[in-house]
Amino acid sequence: MELYNLMEDEVIKVIESMKNDIPDICYCDKCKLDMAAIALNNLSPKYVVTDTGYVYAKANNFNTQFNTDILTAITKAIGIVGKNPRHK
Template identity: 65%
Template sequence: MELYNLMENEVLNTIDSIQKEVEIKCQCEKCRLDIAAIALNNLSPKYVVTEKGYLYAKVNNMNYQFNTDVITAVTKAIEMVSENPKHD
């Protein structure tokens, strides 16, 4: 296993699941990645380098506060990108 930021996967999965409930004006990959970058810059990274570390971090991420923090960061990022998309 390589150095891996578990938070990246969590944010991308949250974007995919939340877009059914929150209106995202543009569904293009550029806007999706902008949303992810903004959200990740507002969350603490969760780096792992082993399978055991990955499993431990995954279990620790299964709590209400963690999920709330990720959803809040993604929602704010969606609002920012929807108001100021970086393309025509």
Template identity: 40%
Template sequence: MNELKNYMEDLVDIHLNKLLEEYKDVCKCNRCILDIKAMALNNLKPRYGVTQRGNLFIRIDESTNESNVKIISEIIKAIEKVSKNPHGGDE
């Protein structure tokens, strides 16, 4: 069965996990992480593809500095915004 996938979500996850290690004082509850991801994704161009279930593979060029800088920039903005009004462990 084919499914539609936004590969930008995977890229945001990869960069977000690395960036959160540098932000020791930011709330990392599930709700805050989802808020950060949603804010970042809303400001990034989606990268949709059709793939077979169980065979997900990122097919976009994640190695370009320009795309990585944009992704990291949007995640940092979202982290800073959410950190000003964290949920504090609320789910």
């Protein structure tokens, strides 16, 4: 395994799941990546380098504060990108 930021997968997964909750926003690949970049810049990274570290970090994802932090960062990012998409 190489250096890996587990937070990236979590953020993308949550953005994908929010499509149905906030349908009036563009979710094209460019907008999703912009949302993810904004959210990730406001969250602490979760780097792992071993399979054991990956499992331990994933287990921490069940923490209520962890999930709240991700939802808050993504909601803000969706608002920013929704108001100012980089495409027409």
